[in-house]
Amino acid sequence: MLLETRNLGKSFGGLLALDEFHLQVPEEALYGLIGPNGAGKTTVFNLLSGFVAPTVGKIFFNGREITGWAPERITRLGIARTFQNIRLFEDLSVLDNVLVGFHCRRRASWWQAALRFPGYLREERDYSTRGRALLEEVGLADAAGDKAGQLPYGHQRRLEIARALATGPRLLLLDEPAAGLNPHETRELMDFLRDIHREHRLTILVIEHNLRLVMGLCEHIAVLDHGLTLAAGPPREIRHDPAVIKAYLGRGEMER
Ligand SMILES: Nc1ncnc2c1ncn2[C@@H]1O[C@H](COP(=O)(O)OP(=O)(O)O)[C@@H](O)[C@H]1O
Numbered sequence: 001m002l003l004e005t006r007n008l009g010k011s012f013g014g015l016l017a018l019d020e021f022h023l024q025v026p027e028e029a030l031y032g033l034i035g036p037n038g039a040g041k042t043t044v045f046n047l048l049s050g051f052v053a054p055t056v057g058k059i060f061f062n063g064r065e066i067t068g069w070a071p072e073r074i075t076r077l078g079i080a081r082t083f084q085n086i087r088l089f090e091d092l093s094v095l096d097n098v099l100v101g102f103h104c105r106r107r108a109s110w111w112q113a114a115l116r117f118p119g120y121l122r123e124e125r126d127y128s129t130r131g132r133a134l135l136e137e138v139g140l141a142d143a144a145g146d147k148a149g150q151l152p153y154g155h156q157r158r159l160e161i162a163r164a165l166a167t168g169p170r171l172l173l174l175d176e177p178a179a180g181l182n183p184h185e186t187r188e189l190m191d192f193l194r195d196i197h198r199e200h201r202l203t204i205l206v207i208e209h210n211l212r213l214v215m216g217l218c219e220h221i222a223v224l225d226h227g228l229t230l231a232a233g234p235p236r237e238i239r240h241d242p243a244v245i246k247a248y249l250g251r252g253e254m255e256r
């Protein structure tokens, strides 16, 4: 397993946002995490990426325990994420947003940067070339010089993914990447995720409300409701699981 959680739990005051969460994500899997609003999905990502410390339980990445690690350290180890509400540096250029991603692996120290040492400048040029290649890959090459905040919404989502890829992850956490996209953009996103999964030999854990996207993309799915795991397994089992149908029933979401 590339990622594993054991008995992971998080409470906020009296509210149990996540309870007894056991996740096992194999290397290079496309894994979906679904559930109604408030189920605890984003909390899982906050725990995995070190933004929030668990109340109980353990997190293992590539066989190593990372519980309680700081976000920067987790990023350097190879876990990158995007956010449910897009978080970009809106006033920076599209290219600069991607360069921020490379920053976590920078070798030159601050004083080499200040003195513009050759090694620093070489690293800068290298990042710029690789940043442009990443933008090419996500279809944003023509927008490299534009302000990130002025991109159309769907492109901002792609830029956020490009920035995550720039950190050189093995595991990519995507929090509702199709939110706000129209059906055409959503299909494009699915193809795009399949492409980067293959090209970068990534493991992807995706939270998504669009069940068609998750069922079509993922070979494993876990279902959360009120912090509890209702079911975990391949899409064909999840689709027919009585507890899952009950949680979604009346919300019309199974049909989407
Ligand atoms: N930082 C926080 N402080 C207090 N409550 C939180 C915090 N983060 C999440 N919650 C609560 O935990 C529950 C799960 O939230 P969340 O993980 O965002 O759900 P989901 O992403 O599945 O919609 C919700 O009731 C939410 O209000």
Ligand SMILES: [Mg+2]
Residues within 6 Å of the ligand: 041, 042, 043, 084
């Ligand atoms: Mg959420």
